[in-house]
Amino acid sequence: MTDLLTRRQVMAGISLLSLGVLAGCDPRSGGALDFKYGKDMSNKILGRSFKLKDTQGNPRTLSSFWGSMPMVFFGFTQCPAVCPTTLARAAQIKKLMGRDGGFLQVVFISLDPERDTPEVLDAYVKAFDPSFVALSGTLEETAAAAKEFGVFYEKVPSGDTYTISHTSTSYVFDSRGQLRLGLSHSLTAKECTEDLLTVMEVC
Amino acid sequence: MRYPAQPFKRTLAALALIGLALPAMADTSVSDAWVRATVPHQQSTGAFMTLTASSDSKLVDVQSPVAEIVQVHQMTMDNDVMGMKQVHSVDLPAGKAVSLDPNGYHVMLMKLKQQIKEGEQVPLTLVIEDAKGQKQTLEVKAPVRALNAEAMHGHEHMH
Numbered sequence: 001m002t003d004l005l006t007r008r009q010v011m012a013g014i015s016l017l018s019l020g021v022l023a024g025c026d027p028r029s030g031g032a033l034d035f036k037y038g039k040d041m042s043n044k045i046l047g048r049s050f051k052l053k054d055t056q057g058n059p060r061t062l063s064s065f066w067g068s069m070p071m072v073f074f075g076f077t078q079c080p081a082v083c084p085t086t087l088a089r090a091a092q093i094k095k096l097m098g099r100d101g102g103f104l105q106v107v108f109i110s111l112d113p114e115r116d117t118p119e120v121l122d123a124y125v126k127a128f129d130p131s132f133v134a135l136s137g138t139l140e141e142t143a144a145a146a147k148e149f150g151v152f153y154e155k156v157p158s159g160d161t162y163t164i165s166h167t168s169t170s171y172v173f174d175s176r177g178q179l180r181l182g183l184s185h186s187l188t189a190k191e192c193t194e195d196l197l198t199v200m201e202v203c
Numbered sequence: 204m205r206y207p208a209q210p211f212k213r214t215l216a217a218l219a220l221i222g223l224a225l226p227a228m229a230d231t232s233v234s235d236a237w238v239r240a241t242v243p244h245q246q247s248t249g250a251f252m253t254l255t256a257s258s259d260s261k262l263v264d265v266q267s268p269v270a271e272i273v274q275v276h277q278m279t280m281d282n283d284v285m286g287m288k289q290v291h292s293v294d295l296p297a298g299k300a301v302s303l304d305p306n307g308y309h310v311m312l313m314k315l316k317q318q319i320k321e322g323e324q325v326p327l328t329l330v331i332e333d334a335k336g337q338k339q340t341l342e343v344k345a346p347v348r349a350l351n352a353e354a355m356h357g358h359e360h361m362h
Contacts, residue, residue: 077242078313080249081278081305082285084239088351115246123242127350158289159272161247161313165286184283 031178035198037191038172039182046179047072047171050145052109052135055122060135062177068105069199071183072171074151076112077124082168082185083108087128090170092189093196094129100200103175109145110136111153111164174199230257231295231331236345238312239352240321248319250310250327250345253302256295263292263338264330271314278307295331323347 033040047062054060062070071090075083087108094101108125110116113136116124121134137145146153153166170192172181180199183192236252247270254262265273275293279286293308295301303309310327312319319325329341 077245078247079287080239080247080276080309080311081287084350084352085305091351117244120242120244124245124350127240127242152284156287158274158276158287158311158313161272163276163287163311165284167283168280168285169283185280185285 031202033180033198033202035181035195037187038184038195041171041179041182044179047145047149047173048177050109050141050148052137052141052145053118055118055134055136057118060133062173065105065107065173066177067175069103069175069196070105070107070173071196072107072109072149072173073168074109074111074146074149074153074166075168076110076164076166077116077120078112079164084128086168086170086185087125087132089189089192090132091129093193094131096189096193097196100197103200104196106132108132108134109142110134111142111146111151111166113137113139113142172196172199174202231255231260231329231339231341233329233341233343236327236343237348237352238319238325238345240347240350241315241319242350243318245318246315247311247313248315249305250312250325251302251304252310252343252345253300254293254295254329254331255300256297256331256333258297258333260295260297260331260333261292262295262329263332265310266328266330267312267326269316269319269325270312271316272311274311274313275303276309276311278305278309292332319347321347321349 031042033042049061051059051061073086090106094104097104106129110121116136118136121136125132125134136142149171151167153164155162156165168185170183171179172183174180181195183195232255234253238250239248241248262275265275267273274289276287277290290308293301324344324346327343327345329343331339331341
C-alpha cells in the first residue's frame with residue numbers, strides 16, 4: 001500500500017515536471033517569460049534563417065547553435081564604443097554565470113564585411129573570449145541577416161572614411177532556437193546574467 | 204621702514220606677474236587618458252580621457268602619429284540604436300570635468316598605421332581654444348589598455 005502511494009507520487013512528480021518543460025519549450029504556448037531587465041521576445045519570430053560564414057569559412061545558420069544558448073550581437077570591429085563594451089560585457093556575463101557559462105554561445109555578426117576580414121574578426125572576438133564566434137557574409141547576406149533581426153544599420157561618412165550607426169541590442173535564443181530575450185546596451189553584466197538564467201530555467 | 208617694505212613689494216610684483224600669466228594661459232588638465240588596444244590589421248580604435256579647463260574653452264583638434272585620420276566623435280543612443288557622428292569641437296566649460304568615454308564623446312584614431320598593443324603609449328596632441336580664440340596645444344601620452352577593457356566611468360552609473 002505504502003509502495004503504491006509512493007509510486008503514484010513519483011508519477012505525479014514526473015508528469016508535473018514534463019508539463020513544465022513542455023509549457024516552457026512549446027512555441028505554441030508563446031511561453032512569455034518574466035524578465036527583470038531585458039525585453040521578452042518570446043512572441044517574436046526573428047533571425048530564424050540567416051546564412052553566414054564563420055571565420056573558418058564554414059556556413060552557419062541558427063541551427064548550428066542548437067543545444068546552446070546563442071546571444072547574437074551585430075557590430076563592426078572599427079567600432080570604438082558599443083561593440084567592445086558589449087563584447088567585454090558578454091565575457092563578464094559568461095564568468096558570472098559560472099558553470100552555466102559554457103552554455104552561452106556569443107555570436108558576433110559583422111555589419112562591415114568590406115573591412116572586417118575573417119582574420120581581423122577572428123582575432124577581434126577571441127581577444128574577448130576564445131569561445132566567441134564571429135560571422136560575416138557578402139553585403140547582400142549581411143543586409144538580409146540584419147533585416148531578419150530587425151536590426152537597423154547605416155554607413156555614416158566621416159571624412160575619407162566611414163563609421164556605422166547600428167542597433168545595439170543583444171538577441172538571446174533558447175537551446176531550441178526560439179528567440180527569448182533582447183538585452184539593451186545600457187544593462188550591466190549582472191542584470192543580463194539574471195535574465196539569462198531565467199532563459200536557462202525554461203529550456 | 205625701508206626694510207619691511209621690500210618683501211612686500213616683491214610679493215606684490217610676484218602677484219602681479221601671476222595675475223598677468225593666468226588669463227594668458229587658460230590651463231586645461233588631462234587625466235585618465237587611455238587608448239583601446241587593437242588586433243592585427245584592425246584599422247581604428249578609440250582614445251578616452253577626462254579634460255578640465257580652467258576657463259571656458261573648446262577641444263578643437265586632436266592629432267596623433269599612429270593614425271592617418273583623427274576625429275572627435277559623439278556616440279548617441281536612440282531606442283537602442285547606437286549613432287555615431289563626427290563633431291568639430293567639444294565644449295569645455297570652466298572647471299567642469301568633461302569625460303571623453305565610450306558612452307559619449309571620444310577620439311577616433313582611424314586608418315591606423317600600426318597595431319596598437321597593450322602596455323604601449325600613444326602620443327596625442329590636443330588643440331584647445333579658449334573663449335578669446337587663443338589656441339593651446341597639449342601633449343598627452345596615453346597608455347594602451349586591453350581591447351576588452353571596461354569603460355572606467357558611466358556604464359555602471361547609467362541608471
